[in-house]
Amino acid sequence: MIRQKIIKILQEAKEEIRIKYKAEMRGIFGSYARGEAKQGSDVDILVNFLEGATLFDFVGLANYLEEKLKIKVDIVPVDTLRREIKDKILNEAIYL
Structure with a gap:
């Protein structure tokens, strides 16, 4: 999949x-x-989890x-x- 997509x-x-x-998406x-x-x-994805976020939110x-990207992702809280x-x-991040 290409970066722009x-x-x-x-x-x-x-x-x-x-x-x-x-969670707030920050960038890749x-x-x-x-x-x-x-x-x-x-795909390495930077996020900020909001107050009250749990491990279930992270895994979810x-x-x-x-599922959406059809690519393995790594979620990385800033x-x-x-x-x-x-x-x-x-x-190096590309911010959303």
Whole structure:
């Protein structure tokens, strides 16, 4: 799947995701953001979980996005990024 299609799908789902999974979509990073994705690459997605979000919201969001995108996804909450890689990830991210 091409990057623009992924971004479009994520943008269209932002409001539903915020309501249903208590999460704000921030952007994508990794191989898809850099234009280096290959067959089998997953999509790395930055999110901010809202107050009251649970593990069920995290898992539900991952399942929802994998079904919607037809690609394996890695959900990465911004506040869990390790300090030593945070700047690199935030600089390469394509924000929604």
